[in-house]
Amino acid sequence: MSELLQAGKTSDLLQKAQLAKTAAAVMAKTTTVQKNDALRLISSQLLEEQAFILAENEKDITAGRAGGMSESLVDRLKLDKERLSDIAAALIQLTELEDPVGEVLEQWERPNGLAMSKIRVPLGVIGMIYEARPNVTVDASSLCLKTGNAVVLRGSSTAIHSNKALVKVIHHALEKSELPAEAVQLIEDTSRETAAQMFKLNSHLDVLIPRGGAKLIQTVVENASVPVLETGAGNCHVYIDETANAEMAISIALNAKIQRPSVCNACETILVHKEWAKHHLAELLDALQQQAVQIHGDEATQQYGEVIPASEEDWGTEYLGLEVAVKVVDSVDEVIEHINLYGTKHSEAIISETLENVDKFFMEVDSAAVYHNASTRFTDGFEFGFGAEIGISTQKLHARGPMGLPALTSTKYLIQGNGQVK
């Protein structure tokens, strides 16, 4: 920061980060009622100003199409009445969730009479770096406000009109509320240089959360000195053990692969015990192929159906589409080794009736979520019952797996004495 100041650059980023930092101190003092009132105001303001938002969004769509943007990306960028009304409804749902701030996590007394307590406090200022979806602008802002934080948003240049419009509307709502409007800041300069400055802004940002593709996340992890909450890749596995119920195993493998193949908790590799394979693998391959799933199988798998021969690369691939790798294995030990070598520590399932193998799998697979006789598709803040989701952490510090509101908080020790000295 001092370098930036020395260079005389009071950049847009630095000014806004400073406003956010000042607002964070105010936010930390706000009550649950004040925060929920503000979320309701944002919800109604979004609906009130929807014509403006949709017109600005249209500018991004037009520019995107003119620049040759694919229709699937255009679809991610697009807002319409229905999507806006979903966004507004999500804000109301958020008001119904418990406020984690102020929760007393522990209380104890020391022999010298010091009364100790550990409470939840906001993180402070959260930097969000994300890609084209403009709904993230509202989503991230509202989650940060609910948890008493300020947020500095840095979205994609392709969504800049939409993001500016949404933040303008959020500001209109916050001005009517008891929260500081400065708690939500949008960086309008979407250059790489500004992003790079944001990565290093430890003086103003308490955490960076990247949301988007693997490349974006990798860039942030590799370059940020601000602590990062890494969300991301899911090379998830379903292992069908020797004793797996065939019907259940096929149903879970199919669900984990095809129910929504583009998401991080979808299955990318199915591992099948050689004995189960003898009786049921042909049926499983057939069921997958009937659902138009392309199968990359190892040599043993090739005996049970017509599949593409799998290469070493397949074991490490997150297809995010209707493709899957299949491997026949000798034992649960081989499975654990395979997953810990090729996996991304996200979600893995074992289908088995052998509890000893389940215990081993639960204990030794090093992933955020491990399932017995259920689909990996349940790794999600809503499915876990958290009521909201910031993302799914694939790192081990701070938060692991689906992150609900508490992931946006820190803690603080309050110590009551009566003159104690050491």
Next chain:
Amino acid sequence: MSELLQAGKTSDLLQKAQLAKTAAAVMAKTTTVQKNDALRLISSQLLEEQAFILAENEKDITAGRAGGMSESLVDRLKLDKERLSDIAAALIQLTELEDPVGEVLEQWERPNGLAMSKIRVPLGVIGMIYEARPNVTVDASSLCLKTGNAVVLRGSSTAIHSNKALVKVIHHALEKSELPAEAVQLIEDTSRETAAQMFKLNSHLDVLIPRGGAKLIQTVVENASVPVLETGAGNCHVYIDETANAEMAISIALNAKIQRPSVCNACETILVHKEWAKHHLAELLDALQQQAVQIHGDEATQQYGEVIPASEEDWGTEYLGLEVAVKVVDSVDEVIEHINLYGTKHSEAIISETLENVDKFFMEVDSAAVYHNASTRFTDGFEFGFGAEIGISTQKLHARGPMGLPALTSTKYLIQGNGQVK
């Protein structure tokens, strides 16, 4: 990592990090009994081989003195029978602490019948980067082993003989134990290049913990892509409010400043309410000066004693010695603003009988530990009753304030189903 491999460098670091990673998978399965047995074996092995350790330590001392090392640094580097026996005793104490691994943190059931639980698991591989004190070698290794982790140690070149000897002895003990000896790795190449590689070794390290001076910690924070647990600087404040009991206030301010001025929880600035100042500041200044404390006072303070005029720089200085900055203030609001501007979010105390001001101070001062009527010197894992301390975190992610054993753990979700699909 791929770059390192491509360059054909199977460096010492990479080989040892790989061994640690393999060992971490074994460590995660070990029981509390096995881990405690190993700690006891290390304790007795250190005493058994103390002649070897002290002879190797002597080489570092001789080299240090020959290179012009200051006597205070030599003292930090030095091991003797008494220090080794303290280190051995600490290992026995560690066996008595509860093992956080395996603890069930939460359990709940979802409407679809999924039985969810969240348990504590080891972090994996911890990278420790530290300065001259060789006791950190044993301390860090034992804390990591107790929590089921593997550790990659990178100490100072000035302590290399001591560190090699200590790790050799730890390995001797681990070979007799049921833990893998490879769980403790010492990087013998203490070049900057190797440290820089370690900062980026996300493929092998789950967290980096720097222990040492502000400069070391800053270098790690600025350059590491591996998540960092930041410990460090403490610019701690004692605020004496208008209604503070004079005797208590003076006793706490003195204790916080002089009981051990070189540590991070010592007080660096005393803020005094103007009304209290009128009646008691002269006495406080006198008491400090009687203890040889140099005082840097603002203009108002200068009316109450002979002090060095304070400059802007003093408010941000961690003296770590018998020096203190003193400022007269108008209100608790001014205090909160001052601390949040100049502080390092470590530990701050308010001495007051006005509960309203205490509440405000507790709520609005953004530090890891806030005290009412007690000395900041209590911010310490042992004083908090944790029985061990990894360090004092000054960041807000993962752990804040004194870190006990749970700070070296992560979590994992175990989900039991009976065929659930989404």
